[in-house]
Amino acid sequence: MVALVIALALIFDFTNGFHDTANAMATPIATGALKPKVAVLIAAILNFVGAFLSTEVAKTISGGLIKEGEDGIQITPALILAGLIGAIVWNLVTWLLGLPSSSSHALFGGLIGATIVGAGIGAIDGAVVVSKILIPALLAPLTAGLVAFVVTRIAFSITKKRERDGFKKGQIFTSSLVSLAHGTNDAQKTMGVITLTLIAANMQDSGTGPAWWVILVCALAIAAGTSSGGWRIIKTLGKGITDVEPAQGFAAEAATTATILASTHLGFALSTTQVASGSVIGTGIGRKGASVRWKTAGRIALGWLITIPAAGLVGAVAAFIASFGMVGVIIDVVLAVATIIFIFLWSRRSQVDARHFHQPEPGAFVRPKKKKAKR
Amino acid sequence: MIDWVAFVTVVVVSLVAASVVVTLFSLALRLGDGTEPWRRRASVALYVLCGAFVLFGIYLIVPALHTVGQ
Numbered sequence: 001m002v003a004l005v006i007a008l009a010l011i012f013d014f015t016n017g018f019h020d021t022a023n024a025m026a027t028p029i030a031t032g033a034l035k036p037k038v039a040v041l042i043a044a045i046l047n048f049v050g051a052f053l054s055t056e057v058a059k060t061i062s063g064g065l066i067k068e069g070e071d072g073i074q075i076t077p078a079l080i081l082a083g084l085i086g087a088i089v090w091n092l093v094t095w096l097l098g099l100p101s102s103s104s105h106a107l108f109g110g111l112i113g114a115t116i117v118g119a120g121i122g123a124i125d126g127a128v129v130v131s132k133i134l135i136p137a138l139l140a141p142l143t144a145g146l147v148a149f150v151v152t153r154i155a156f157s158i159t160k161k162r163e164r165d166g167f168k169k170g171q172i173f174t175s176s177l178v179s180l181a182h183g184t185n186d187a188q189k190t191m192g193v194i195t196l197t198l199i200a201a202n203m204q205d206s207g208t209g210p211a212w213w214v215i216l217v218c219a220l221a222i223a224a225g226t227s228s229g230g231w232r233i234i235k236t237l238g239k240g241i242t243d244v245e246p247a248q249g250f251a252a253e254a255a256t257t258a259t260i261l262a263s264t265h266l267g268f269a270l271s272t273t274q275v276a277s278g279s280v281i282g283t284g285i286g287r288k289g290a291s292v293r294w295k296t297a298g299r300i301a302l303g304w305l306i307t308i309p310a311a312g313l314v315g316a317v318a319a320f321i322a323s324f325g326m327v328g329v330i331i332d333v334v335l336a337v338a339t340i341i342f343i344f345l346w347s348r349r350s351q352v353d354a355r356h357f358h359q360p361e362p363g364a365f366v367r368p369k370k371k372k373a374k375r
Numbered sequence: 376m377i378d379w380v381a382f383v384t385v386v387v388v389s390l391v392a393a394s395v396v397v398t399l400f401s402l403a404l405r406l407g408d409g410t411e412p413w414r415r416r417a418s419v420a421l422y423v424l425c426g427a428f429v430l431f432g433i434y435l436i437v438p439a440l441h442t443v444g445q
């Protein structure tokens with residue numbers, strides 16, 4: 001049972017990885033600062049490294065959200081399993097649609113749904129859900145958008161047009177930093193879940209941090225997921241919302257990093273995905289002459305709204321099936337695997353991969369210099 | 376219950392930090408455009424400053440570097 005949960009947790013970690021490659025690498029790929037495959041490789045390595053740097057988030061993942069401990073309800077491995085199934089399925093569905101939705105919210109949603117069915121609505125701390133998940137979810141993209149808007153203005157007012165290609169070099173560093181920040185954040189969530197399971201199964205003392213092998217496999221899983229590249233979401237984020245210029249990419253990444261760092265440092269778990277999307281929208285508003293495709297942005301926002309309920313629903317159904325004992329758990333796993341295979345096969349019908357991001361070599365033939373730079 | 380001050384802090388800190396990085400980098404690009412030697416030097420200095428700022432950011436996300444004493 002525990003082994004099963006760990007396996008599913010790692011699958012979730014993998015989907016988390018390829019879902020979130022876009023956060024850091026959509027903008028450098030869109031501007032041609034990095035070749036798609038190189039970008040994805042860098043993201044994978046930095047995610048791997050980032051996973052080792054900090055285990056703070058992993059230590060706090062289980063605290064608060066679900067009431068546990070003395071008079072609370074003990075969450076069982078079966079419920080965690082159901083929650084993970086909800087999270088994985090929702091992650092795959094949004095990936096199929098190319099929506100940059102939050103993997104963290106999928107995980108929270110799945111766990112909340114499973115817990116409501118398994119232990120009743122009283123097991124959820126509503127106040128914590130509002131203050132730690134819902135409000136940050138609303139504010140994070142707004143903050144990132146505002147910051148990205150301001151810094152885009154700064155970047156465009158200081159530099160002249162012909163100097164702006166230099167931002168591509170800067171993008172390599174800022175996007176790497178986003179990847180690193182992502183690794184320190186998102187790999188932790190899976191570590192936290194696995195550790196929670198081990199504690200629930202009495203295989204680890206409560207109050208201890210993740211074991212070294214948990215850190216290692218989680219780092220590997222998220223790096224493998226990242227390197228497989230979520231091209232569909234990269235396409236949406238890098239090209240769907242607005243056309244990104246190098247200066248904008250740099251600005252958006254700086255805004256993303258700053259927002260993630262500031263809030264992580266102050267103890268908010270927020271969604272890297274939502275911050276990155278907010279930044280891209282903000283930078284689209286910030287550049288004169290750039291247009292934001294609000295239809296795409298609206299689709300993404302809608303995806304965010306239904307992430308928690310949808311993952312929660314799947315988690316709840318899975319928890320209900322799992323309540324029939326071992327047989328239910330087996331049915332759950334079989335259904336989950338079938339869904340994964342089905343979505344994978346369905347995705348083959350319209351492939352989006354690295355070749356869709358072909359960029360002309362910088363300077364090869366696209367450098368019109370006829371107009372004198374105005375600013 | 377809801378810690379509004381913390382949210383405001385996040386907004387302000389993000390805004391200031393991102394602005395600093397982007398301003399430094401933009402100025403470095405701007406100065407690097409000229410031909411006079413002092414501009415080059417100033418430009419490199421700004422790149423270094425920008426890099427240092429980013430390194431400080433990395434320092435902040437790695438708790439092992441600054442919570443050793445706890």
